[in-house]
Amino acid sequence: MTTAESPLLLVDRADAVATLTLNRPAQFNALSEELLDELQRSLDALAADDDLRCVVLAAAGRAFCAGHDLKQMRARPDQEYYEQLFARCGRVMQSLVAFPVPVIAKVHGMATAAGCQLVASCDLAIAADSAKFAVSGINVGLFCSTPAVALTRSMPIKKAFEMLVTGRFIGSAEAVENGLINQAVPDGQLDAAVAALVQTICAKSPVAVRTGKAMYQRQRGMALDQAYEYAGGIMACNMMAADAAEGIDAFIEKRPPMWTGR
Numbered sequence: 001m002t003t004a005e006s007p008l009l010l011v012d013r014a015d016a017v018a019t020l021t022l023n024r025p026a027q028f029n030a031l032s033e034e035l036l037d038e039l040q041r042s043l044d045a046l047a048a049d050d051d052l053r054c055v056v057l058a059a060a061g062r063a064f065c066a067g068h069d070l071k072q073m074r075a076r077p078d079q080e081y082y083e084q085l086f087a088r089c090g091r092v093m094q095s096l097v098a099f100p101v102p103v104i105a106k107v108h109g110m111a112t113a114a115g116c117q118l119v120a121s122c123d124l125a126i127a128a129d130s131a132k133f134a135v136s137g138i139n140v141g142l143f144c145s146t147p148a149v150a151l152t153r154s155m156p157i158k159k160a161f162e163m164l165v166t167g168r169f170i171g172s173a174e175a176v177e178n179g180l181i182n183q184a185v186p187d188g189q190l191d192a193a194v195a196a197l198v199q200t201i202c203a204k205s206p207v208a209v210r211t212g213k214a215m216y217q218r219q220r221g222m223a224l225d226q227a228y229e230y231a232g233g234i235m236a237c238n239m240m241a242a243d244a245a246e247g248i249d250a251f252i253e254k255r256p257p258m259w260t261g262r
């Protein structure tokens with residue numbers, strides 16, 4: 001296991017799994033520009049790692065993430081600065097969506113505004129039962145336009161708008177019901193639940209998971225006919241992969257598959 005630490009983001013690599021931990025606990029992991037830059041740097045570096053199978057996005061302290069850093073933003077009333085800041089944040093969120101292997105949000109405490117955007121931008125999310133989610137910018141005079149982009153791609157549109165326009169907190173059960181997260185687990189079981197999901201994904205063919213993550217995200221923006229054409233091509237490539245031949249042979253021969261990742 002190797003651990004490289006920065007004050008704002010902890011990057012822990014164990015076997016084929018990387019865990020990124022937001023580490024501004026005293027500020028409820030508010031997304032300062034420096035933290036966004038750290039996230040971007042780490043995601044870019046990890047994206048080039050062909051041995052990686054899964055990423056977990058976690059947080060230190062009492063909260064997952066309280067959104068953009070309101071104090072830092074208020075200190076620089078400059079439209080150009082804000083445009084660059086939100087573009088930077090948008091790049092981080094897009095890097096999560098485009099990341100070559102699944103990214104799992106591990107949520108405890110509060111996830112608000114851009115914190116919800118982070119959760120919605122991950123491929124999968126598991127939260128502690130006591131976690132709470134709100135798009136609370138509206139309480140400070142902000143309609144969370146950039147989080148809306150991620151939320152409307154993760155949740156039913158009326159529910160997302162309700163969250164955006166009311167700032168109301170929802171609990172983990174309501175977040176599961178509305179597709180913001182996959183699973184809510186008792187607080188003491190969050191580590192184990194995330195580890196079990198990681199283990200399940202790592203037990204699958206790496207080539208199927210990587211190909212699948214990329215196609216799943218890409219086809220979402222396509223028209224139906226285009227999506228089927230694209231998916232058919234990807235499926236045909238997948239069928240030609242050594243792992244698919246091995247997986248199907250293993251099924252027929254009633255034995256566990258031995259993946260080679262090709």
Ligand SMILES: C/C=C/C(=O)SCCNC(=O)CCNC(=O)[C@H](O)C(C)(C)COP(=O)(O)OP(=O)(O)OC[C@H]1O[C@@H](n2cnc3c(N)ncnc32)[C@H](O)[C@@H]1OP(=O)(O)O
Pocket residue numbers: 026027028030066067068069070071072110112113114115136137139140142143144145146147
């Ligand atoms: C497109 C725009 C998107 C956006 O993301 S805009 C940002 C929107 N975010 C918010 O509106 C959330 C702001 N935060 C809160 O409303 C509350 O916090 C919570 C409900 C999340 C938690 O409340 P409680 O449990 O009472 O904690 P606490 O004392 O308010 O916060 C703990 C420390 O964390 C700092 N903090 C919390 N959120 C932010 C933030 N978003 N930016 C900067 N600092 C934040 C506080 O100030 C405080 O620190 P100190 O003890 O030094 O006062």
